[in-house]
Structure formats: structure tokens, C-alpha cells
Amino acid sequence: xxxxxxxxxxxxxxxxxxxxxxxxxxxxxxxxxxxxxxxxxxxxxxxxxxxxxxxxxxxxxxxxxxxxxxxxxxxxxxxxxxxxxxxxxxxxxxxxxxxxxxxxxxxxxxxxxxxxxxxxxxxxxxxxxxxxxxxxxxxxxxxxxxxxxxxxxxxxxxxxxxxxxxxxxxxxxxxxxxxxxxxxxxxxxxxxxxxxxxxxxxxxxxxxxxxx
Amino acid sequence: xxxxxxxxxxxxxxxxxxxxxxxxxxxxxxxxxxxxxxxxxxxxxxxxxxxxxxxxxxxxxxxxxxxxxxxxxxxxxxxxxxxxxxxxxxxxxxxxxxxxxxxxxxxxxxxxxxxxxxxxxxxxxxxxxxxxxxxxxxxxxxxxxxxxxxxxxxxxxxxxxxxxxxxxxxxxxxxxxxxxxxxxx
Numbered sequence: 001x002x003x004x005x006x007x008x009x010x011x012x013x014x015x016x017x018x019x020x021x022x023x024x025x026x027x028x029x030x031x032x033x034x035x036x037x038x039x040x041x042x043x044x045x046x047x048x049x050x051x052x053x054x055x056x057x058x059x060x061x062x063x064x065x066x067x068x069x070x071x072x073x074x075x076x077x078x079x080x081x082x083x084x085x086x087x088x089x090x091x092x093x094x095x096x097x098x099x100x101x102x103x104x105x106x107x108x109x110x111x112x113x114x115x116x117x118x119x120x121x122x123x124x125x126x127x128x129x130x131x132x133x134x135x136x137x138x139x140x141x142x143x144x145x146x147x148x149x150x151x152x153x154x155x156x157x158x159x160x161x162x163x164x165x166x167x168x169x170x171x172x173x174x175x176x177x178x179x180x181x182x183x184x185x186x187x188x189x190x191x192x193x194x195x196x197x198x199x200x201x202x203x204x205x206x207x208x209x210x211x212x
Numbered sequence: 213x214x215x216x217x218x219x220x221x222x223x224x225x226x227x228x229x230x231x232x233x234x235x236x237x238x239x240x241x242x243x244x245x246x247x248x249x250x251x252x253x254x255x256x257x258x259x260x261x262x263x264x265x266x267x268x269x270x271x272x273x274x275x276x277x278x279x280x281x282x283x284x285x286x287x288x289x290x291x292x293x294x295x296x297x298x299x300x301x302x303x304x305x306x307x308x309x310x311x312x313x314x315x316x317x318x319x320x321x322x323x324x325x326x327x328x329x330x331x332x333x334x335x336x337x338x339x340x341x342x343x344x345x346x347x348x349x350x351x352x353x354x355x356x357x358x359x360x361x362x363x364x365x366x367x368x369x370x371x372x373x374x375x376x377x378x379x380x381x382x383x384x385x386x387x388x389x390x391x392x393x394x395x396x397x
Contacts, residue, residue: 001343003334005358006272007242009386010279012357012364014235016383018283082284083297152281154301212277212390 021082021151028147029074032140033170040136040174047178058182061104065187066173069097069195073166077144080159081151081210090162101192104184112183123181126190132178133194134201137164137171141198145209153210160206161199168198219244224291231287242275249274249299256303262310268336274302276339276390342392346385353378354385 053059076090112120123129144163153159172191181187223241230238253270257263278298285294343351356367368378 001272001336001339001358003246003268003272003275003336005361006275006339007239007246008361009354009358009382010242010275011235011239013279013379013382013386014230014233014238015364015379017233018231021283082286082294083281083301084289084293085286150283152277152284152298152301154297212281 019150024147024150025078025081028143032143032167035139035143036136036167036170037174039139040177044132044136044175044178047180050177053182056182058108058184059176061184062176062179062182062187062191063173065097065101065104066169066176066191068100069094070166070169070173072097073162073169077148077159077162077166080155080162081148081153083152083154101184101188105188108184117185120183121185121189123183123186123190125179125181126186129175129179129181129186129190130194130197133168133171133175133191134198135171136174137167137195137198140170141167141202145202145205148206148210149212151210152212153206156210156212157203157207159210161203163206164199164202165195167202168195171198220290220292224287227282227285227291228287231282231285245278245295246271246275252296252299253303256300257307260307262307266306266310266336266338268334269338270303270306272336272339273306273390273393274299276386276393277302280387280390338393339389342389345392346388350381350385350388353381354389357382 047053072090072093075093076087079085079087079090108120109117141164144167145160148159148163151159172195176187176191181190223244226234226237226241226244230241249271250267253267253274254264257267257270278295281298285291343354346354352371353367356362356370357364362370364375364378364382367373368375371378373381
């Protein structure tokens with residue numbers, strides 16, 4: 001085929017309007033959060049003492065950490081799926097999200113005697129955390145990856161990993177309402193491991209589904 | 213503003229107009245971009261040491277990718293950095309696939325590659341081969357609009373379809389071509 005013939009077809013195809021990627025991804029983020037939230041209400045629900053827990057800083061910090069990470073990873077993924085987009089805001093956001101977690105750990109180390117550090121870190125439910133966070137992340141992950149196929153990631157594995165982190169953080173956000181381990185030591189260890197697992201899954205799936 | 217910068221600013225304007233449905237601006241843009249993409253593909257293939265026989269295939273795959281991904285360009289930004297990133301991605305992609313397809317050492321092909329090209333240099337075979345993999349109806353429509361250079365209206369008329377159905381089939385056909393080219397071995 002001659003190149004000018006192909007150009008003729010591409011020009012004719014402008015009759016089919018494009019859908020702005022921003023609205024596709026914003027809609028996917030909304031649907032992703034709602035579907036993970038519905039799964040949470042369906043299988044877990046909040047812990048029984050949630051009314052009193054809500055007044056404790058450790059419990060609240062978990063939501064700040066998870067929401068911050070989800071927003072930062074979302075921003076980063078948004079840049080990763082558009083060629084030549086500026087990645088600085090996403091990087092700064094991820095650095096800020098990590099800084100919040102580190103600050104929480106330092107504050108906990110300051111107020112808790114070192115003899116108790118081990119029990120705080122191990123908590124009671126780390127196995128729940130490692131399995132339920134990825135489970136709750138799955139609906140959001142599926143929706144986000146499906147929508148990201150409309151993007152153009154020059155590094156599909158990397159983009160998939162970032163979407164895995166975003167979905168993992170969404171799953172962790174909901175799981176945090178059920179989880180009775182509120183120590184920043186526990187969160188920095190087990191939540192991070194659970195989200196790392198969704199990141200690895202994301203890299204693996206992204207390489208296959210986000211190539212174009 | 214240098215001449216290049218002025219030219220690139222025009223291209224950004226044309227793409228903005230194209231995204232708003234201005235087909236004439238889109239044709240101007242693609243006609244202007246094609247020689248740039250061709251030069252880039254030629255340089256890239258030469259640097260990779262695989263000869264320049266496939267230049268036009270790379271150009272066509274890149275045009276297809278630019279077209280199908282044009283909504284990923286941020287219209288507040290200049291167009292060219294986005295075009296260059298997409299073109300480089302398709303070049304690397306093409307080299308990877310060609311690496312898989314041509315498993316013999318390049319040396320064995322030197323004579324063939326060095327032979328004067330007899331075909332039209334703006335003609336490439338990959339897209340034609342991929343056309344063969346489309347569903348018959350889709351292939352008819354894409355062929356009618358590309359090779360036979362008919363408009364959507366004329367194609368609809370000839371095939372007894374509505375213009376809307378031809379539009380949809382053309383769009384799906386182009387997407388399928390791009391998907392095939394990504395999985396071509």
C-alpha cells in the first residue's frame with residue numbers, strides 16, 4: 001500500500017471522533033474506587049469499634065497514607081500513559097506519599113518504647129492484610145488497566161506496575177477500615193508488602209495488555 | 213522564532229484543528245509529517261544496521277499509531293515531542309519484531325538489501341499483508357478508502373451500506389491493522 005493511500009484512510013477516519021483520554025481515565029478511577037468499595041462492603045465491612053477508632057490519630061493516618069499514595073500513583077500513571085508527558089508531578093507525589101509513611105514510622109518510634117516495637121510491627125492480622133488488600137484492589141485494577149489500554153504507554157510494564165500501586169492503595173484504603181492494626185510500624189511493613197504484590201502483578205499484566 | 217519552531221507551531225495548530233474535526237488540516241499535517249518520519253525511520257534503521265528496505269513499513273506503522281493515539285496528545289503542549297516519542301517507540305518496536313523475523317545474520321542479506329529498490333519507494337507491503345487478515349467486509353471497506361481512494365460516502369454507496377456503518381467499519385479496521393502489526397511475527 002502507498003503511504004498516501006494510508007493517509008487518505010486516516011483522514012477519512014476523522015469522521016469517528018476521539019474521546020479525550022482524561023475523561024476516560026477519570027471515569028475509570030471513579031468506577032474503580034466504587035467497585036472496590038462495593039466489594040469491601042460486601043465481604044468485610046468496617047471493624048465493630050469504628051466509631052471510637054475514628055477519633056484516634058493512628059487509625060486516621062492509615063487513610064491519609066492510602067489516599068495519598070493512590071492519588072500520587074494515579075498522577076504518575078496519568079503521565080506514564082501519554083507520550084512525552086511531564087512526569088515530575090507524579091514523582092513528587094510518590095515521594096510525598098513515601099515521606100508521610102516514613103514520618104508516621106518515626107513518630108511511632110518516638111512515642112512507643114522500643115521493647116514494644118516487635119509486637120506493634122507484627123500486629124494480629126498481617127496475613128489478612130497480605131491477602132485482603134490485593135483482593136480488594138482487583139476490581140479497581142481491572143477497570144484502570146482496561147481504560148489505560150486507550151492510552152499510549154511507551155513502557156507498558158512500568159505503567160502496569162504504577163496502576164498496580166494505585167489499585168493496591170485503593171484496596172488498602174478500604175481494608176484499613178476493617179483492620180485493627182493501626183500502628184504505623186504495621187502499616188509501613190504489611191500494607192507496603194501487599195501493595196508491592198499488586199505492583200508486581202500490575203507490571204506482569206501491563207506488559208501484556210498495555211503494549212500497542 | 214526560528215523557521216523550524218514556526219513550522220512546528222503550525223503543526224500543533226493543525227493537530228488541534230484536526231482533533232476538532234478539521235479533515236483538511238489533518239491531511240496537511242500528515243503530509244507534512246510523513247517526510248520527517250521517513251527521514252527518522254531511515255536514520256534509525258541504518259543506525260541499527262538492518263538496512264533501509266523496511267523504511268516505508270515503519271513510516272506506515274508510525275502513521276497508524278499517531279492516528280489511533282492522537283487523543284493522548286495534550287493539546288496545551290507542542291506537538292513534536294509527542295510525535296517523536298511515538299515514532300521512536302514504533303521504530304524500536306519494529307526493530308524488535310524484525311529482529312525476530314529475520315533470524316539469519318544480516319550479512320547474508322547485504323546483497324539483497326543493497327540491491328536497487330524496484331518498487332515505488334513510498335509503497336510498503338506489511339499493511340497489505342495485514343489487510344488480508346481482516347474480515348472480508350472490513351477489508352473491502354478499508355481497501356476501498358485506501359487503495360481505491362474512494363470517500364466514505366462513495367464506499368457506502370457502492371457497498372449498499374449507511375455512511376455510519378462504513379465509518380465504524382473503517383475505524384475498527386484501522387484498529388485491527390494496528391493490533392495485527394503489534395503481534396506480527
